[in-house]
Amino acid sequence: MLESGLEHKIFAPSDVLAHATPDVLANHLPPELLSKVLASSLAAGAMTPERVLETVTPMEMSKHVPHEVLWACIAAAAARAGVTTAGKS
């Protein structure tokens, strides 16, 4: 779902990192991934949400980040798109 939402631009990498905050990533990603994120940012000279998600792929996210967090990201994107209000009326 996360990969599909990014692919179809339902949400952007910045939306993902708005939920999977640095605090969440630091507390749940394994050291190897943290090292990769920092190393790629050092090599590129900047750390952007896009670059973080290139290193920490949606598959890795789903493996390590709590699913509640990822679901909140997807639900927020759905709310922005207006698809969650139809059933409530």
Add this chain to the structure above:
Amino acid sequence: MSITLFFVDAFTSALERGIATPDALIRHITPDVLAAHLPRTLWARLLTACLGAARVDASTIVDTVGVRNLCEHLPKPLLWGCLADLAATALGGARPSTPAASPASPTKATTSFAAAASAPETLLPPPPMAKPAGTAPGAAHAESTGTHSVITSATNPSAAGAADSGSIFDAARTRTPTRPPARGLGTSRSLSAAGASSRRPQVPATPPTPPPGPTPAAGVPAPARPPARRDDLDFEVETDIHTDWKDKEPIPVTDEMVDWPSAEETANGDALDRLKR
């Protein structure tokens, strides 16, 4: 004993003085090391800072995590290896035993305090017999040529061993381009070697003048000196007049001492009234 505080002081001082750079630290403190040893709270801080920063580099990491946190959490052998590497880099530029390497690496000379402190010391003495008797300050250099050979042999054993074959002169000649500016700066050693007059070191600062005559032998300099010294004397006499004039007490001026008709410019006020009478 707190080895952590020692490392904190050492790295902080090295960073402040430019001996260490964040890049040099991150060569040892790699992202892998940080990932393995930094607590997750510091990683959260680091990721937040990196995502908010326009540019991510080694200084971003060092500034965000902080030297104290790095020294507290990273393995001490790793920190020591980093410190030893910094010291080796800093001290490596000061080694006089490798003359070919020091001019080829200017960065070492700029980062090394030891190099800055010791290089003038070893370069001060002039090369022995590079210009045997023709130079003007030959008397001052005659004393130091002896010490030069001692210093050279002490700092460069290979040069000392080659002294008989004459290659020591070649080694000394390679240093001569850096020596004249050191003497031109008026170091205490050059001043004391110049002689009794404190103005003598200013003379070499002027464009080099040709020697007054052909290279004199040991007994000839006495007659050859006066023309060269006359310039110095003129210069000093001129300044002495000024100082004498300033130091003397003012002479009281009486009416008898003033030739009023010839000094019309000063005839004003009371003096003008006296003139009218």
